[in-house]
Amino acid sequence: MEIEFVAAGAALGEKAVLALVVFEGDLLSGAAGQLDAQTGGALARAIAAARFNGGKGQVLDVLGAGGEAARVLLVGAGKAEGFDDVGAEHAAASAYGAVKSSGLTTLRVVLPSAEHGLAARAALGVRLASYRFDRYRTKEPAEKKPSIVKTQVATGDDGAARTAFAPLAALADAIAFSRDLVSEPPNVLYPEEFARRVKALEKLGLEVEILGEAEMAKLGMGSLLGVGQGSVRESQLAIMKWNGAADPKAQPIAFVGKGVCFDTGGISIKPADGMEDMKWDMGGAGAVAGLMHVLAGRKAKVNAIGILGLVENMPDGNAQRPGDVVTSMSGQTIEIINTDAEGRLVLADAIWYCQDRFKPKFMVDLATLTGAIIISLGNDYAGLFSNNDELSGNLLAASGVEGEPLWRMPLPAQYDKNIDSMIADMKNTGGRPGGSITAALFIQRFVNKVPWAHLDIASTAWKKPSSVPTIPDGATGFGVRLLNRMVQDKYEG
Numbered sequence: 146m147e148i149e150f151v152a153a154g155a156a157l158g159e160k161a162v163l164a165l166v167v168f169e170g171d172l173l174s175g176a177a178g179q180l181d182a183q184t185g186g187a188l189a190r191a192i193a194a195a196r197f198n199g200g201k202g203q204v205l206d207v208l209g210a211g212g213e214a215a216r217v218l219l220v221g222a223g224k225a226e227g228f229d230d231v232g233a234e235h236a237a238a239s240a241y242g243a244v245k246s247s248g249l250t251t252l253r254v255v256l257p258s259a260e261h262g263l264a265a266r267a268a269l270g271v272r273l274a275s276y277r278f279d280r281y282r283t284k285e286p287a288e289k290k291p292s293i294v295k296t297q298v299a300t301g302d303d304g305a306a307r308t309a310f311a312p313l314a315a316l317a318d319a320i321a322f323s324r325d326l327v328s329e330p331p332n333v334l335y336p337e338e339f340a341r342r343v344k345a346l347e348k349l350g351l352e353v354e355i356l357g358e359a360e361m362a363k364l365g366m367g368s369l370l371g372v373g374q375g376s377v378r379e380s381q382l383a384i385m386k387w388n389g390a391a392d393p394k395a396q397p398i399a400f401v402g403k404g405v406c407f408d409t410g411g412i413s414i415k416p417a418d419g420m421e422d423m424k425w426d427m428g429g430a431g432a433v434a435g436l437m438h439v440l441a442g443r444k445a446k447v448n449a450i451g452i453l454g455l456v457e458n459m460p461d462g463n464a465q466r467p468g469d470v471v472t473s474m475s476g477q478t479i480e481i482i483n484t485d486a487e488g489r490l491v492l493a494d495a496i497w498y499c500q501d502r503f504k505p506k507f508m509v510d511l512a513t514l515t516g517a518i519i520i521s522l523g524n525d526y527a528g529l530f531s532n533n534d535e536l537s538g539n540l541l542a543a544s545g546v547e548g549e550p551l552w553r554m555p556l557p558a559q560y561d562k563n564i565d566s567m568i569a570d571m572k573n574t575g576g577r578p579g580g581s582i583t584a585a586l587f588i589q590r591f592v593n594k595v596p597w598a599h600l601d602i603a604s605t606a607w608k609k610p611s612s613v614p615t616i617p618d619g620a621t622g623f624g625v626r627l628l629n630r631m632v633q634d635k636y637e638g
C-alpha cells in the first residue's frame with residue numbers, strides 16, 4: 146500500500162474513492178458539508194435514505210453523488226469528544242474495508258481535523274487493515290483481489306505528517322512480519338525456518354544468535370529439549386539483540402516468546418477438531434520477533450533482548466511421556482503430567498537463560514499458553530500476570546493507548562502448592578481450576594527476583610472473525626503495538 150499525505154483540496158485522480166470521516170450529530174460540516182453543497186444535497190439525501198448517524202464503524206456508500214470523486218463514503222467516527230488516535234485508525238481502516246475490492250485504486254481519507262498526527266494514524270490504520278496473507282492462493286480471480294493500491298490522507302501539514310508516520314510505518318512493517326510468521330503453515334514454518342527468518346532481520350541492524358539442540362543440551366536445557374524430542378525438526382533458541390541506547394553497556398530490557406511451531410499436544414494428544422489452530426502456538430515468539438523488528442526499524446534508543454524458544458510438540462516413539470522427569474537449566478526438576486502443557490516447559494529454560502546471561506531490567510514473556518485464559522477473559526483481553534506493580538502499570542497504560550486490551554490476573558501464593566510434585570520439584574500442570582494462574586505460577590518458579598510479567602495471549606493472537614477494522618481475520622500481531630509503546634514511553638532516552 147502506497148501512502149501519501151496531501152492537502153485537503155488536492156486534485157483527485159481517476160478511480161478514486163473519497164472517504165469523509167464525520168462525527169455523530171455533526172454530519173454535514175466541513176468537507177462533507179462542502180461536497181453536499183456542490184452536489185445539490187446528494188449527501189443529505191443519501192443520509193435521509195439510510196440509517197446512518199455517524200456512529201463508530203458505520204459506513205455510508207454514496208454512489209453517483211456527482212462531484213470529483215467516482216465514489217463517496219461517509220465514515221462514522223462516533224462523538225467528537227472521544228475521537229483519538231485509535232479512532233482515526235479505525236475510521237480509515239473501515240473506509241478501506243468498505244472499498245478495498247471495489248475496482249477503484251485510490252482511497253482519499255479526509256478526517257474532521259487536518260492535524261498531522263491524526264493523519265499519520267489514519268495512514269497506519271489503512272496499512273494494518275490492508276494486511277493480507279495470500280502467498281498460497283494460486284487461483285484467486287482478479288476481481289476478488291484488493292484493488293486499492295494507494296491511500297492519500299488529507300492534512301494541513303504534509304511534511305509533519307510524513308515525519309510522524311515514519312515510526313508508524315516501521316510499526317506496520319513489524320506487525321506484518323509478525324502476522325506472516327503466525328499465518329505460515331506449520332510444514333513451512335518449523336523451528337529452523339523461524340530461526341532463519343529472524344536471522345534475516347540482521348539487515349535491520351539487529352544481532353541474532355541461533356542455538357541448536359547440542360548447544361542447548363550443553364546449557365542443561367532439559368525442559369525445553371524434552372518438548373521437542375518427539376519432533377524430526379530440530380529445536381532452536383533464537384537470541385535477538387537491539388543495541389540502540391547511547392550507552393551500549395546500559396542494562397537491557399528483555400522479552401521472551403513461546404514459539405511452539407505446532408502443538409499436537411504430544412503423547413497427551415489433542416482432539417482432531419480445531420487442531421490446525423495450533424500452528425499459531427508460536428504467537429508469543431511472533432510478537433517478540435515483531436517487537437524487535439520495530440525497535441530496529443525505528444532505531445529505538447534502548448538496549449533490548451528478544452529470546453524465542455522454538456520447538457515442535459509431536460507424538461512419536463521418541464516423544465516425552467507423561468510421568469517423565471526432566472531437569473531444567475535452573476537445576477529444578479519437573480515431572481511431566483501432561484505433555485500438552487509444553488509452553489511453560491519451553492519458557493522455563495528460555496526465561497532462565499535470559500536472566501542468567503543478560504541480567505535484564507525486567508523480562509516480559511508472551512505465550513499462547515492456556516485455553517483457560519480464553520474461558521476467563523474471552524477473545525479480546527490477554528491475561529497479564531506480574532510480580533511487579535510498576536511494570537504492570539506500564540504495560541496496562543500502553544495497552545490502553547494502543548487498543549490492545551490486557552487484564553491483570555492474580556498470582557496467589559496459596560495456589561502454588563498445586564504444582565508441587567510427589568517425586569520432583571514441581572509438576573507441569575495444576576489441574577483445571579485456575580489453569581492460567583497455575584501456568585503463570587509455574588513460570589514464576591523460574592524467575593529470580595527480576596521484575597517480570599507474563600502475557601497469556603492464547604485469547605488474542607488469532608481472531609476469526611475479527612471485530613477490529615485494523616485487524617483482518619487471522620493473525621493479529623497482538624503485543625507488538627503495546628510493547629513498542631511501553632518501550633517508547635518508559636524506557637527510551
Ligand code: BES
Nearest residue numbers: 426483485486513514515516517574603
Ligand atoms: N497451546 C495450548 C494453549 C492454547 C489453547 C492456545 C487454545 C491457543 C488456543 C497449550 O499448549 C495447551 O495445550 N495448554 C493446555 C494446558 C493443560 C494441558 C494444562 C490447555 O490449555 O488445555
Ligand code: MN
Nearest residue numbers: 408485486487
Ligand atoms: Mn499444548
Ligand code: ZN
Nearest residue numbers: 405408426488
Ligand atoms: Zn501450546
